Amino acid sequence: MPTRPGIIIPAVLFASWADKGLALVVMGGLCRIVSARVKTTTPSHGGRNVEGMTTSTLASGFLLTDEKDASRYTLHRDGNLVSVLDYRDDGRTVALTRAFTVPTFRGHGYAGVVVEGAVADIITRGDRKVDAVCWYVADWFDAHPEHAGLLRVR
Known part of the structure; x- marks a missing residue:
């Protein structure tokens, strides 16, 4: 059965269709419109599983959050979501x-x-290696050879 056409919000970058087109899930708090079809979150993480998250405050008004339930690190500055780093954790490698x-x-x-904060968090945990799948993350590790030992050997 094909999905029904729904609302298209081109400005929302973290959107995915769920429940066969019956619901639009918007992650990251980018959509401020309140609707029965749209789930929104704010930087205060209202409605989210806060127990599964790790937050740390960085210098210059940054707030780095490891949203374990969404498998991503988020970076907020002055209450605004500015950057996201998605990850997959299999228990040995991130x-x-x-x-x-x-x-x-x-x-x-x-x-x-956000990459630097994620790497610092992974180093603090000390039980995982990193697989730099994203080209930006790979370039970041090239620019920071002091963290090369954290990379998974293929």
Whole structure:
């Protein structure tokens, strides 16, 4: 059975269709419209499983959050979501799959900040290797050879 056409929101970058087209799930708090079809979250993580998250405050007003239930690190600055780093964790290796910065905040190095925070978190845990799947993450590791020992050997 094909899915029904739904609402298209081109400005929302973290959107995926769920429940055979009956619901639009918007992650990252980018959509502020309240609707029965749209699930939104705010940087305060209202309605989310806060127990499964790790937060740390960085310098200059940054807030880095490991949203374990969404398998991503998020970076907020002054209450705004600025960058996201998606990952897959299999218990031995954390595959950093995609670094993304919201277009209006690009050009300020926020993707580097979220990758650096994620790497620091993985080092602190001390029980995982990193697989740099995303090209940006691979370039970040090339620019920071002091963390090369953290990379998984293929």
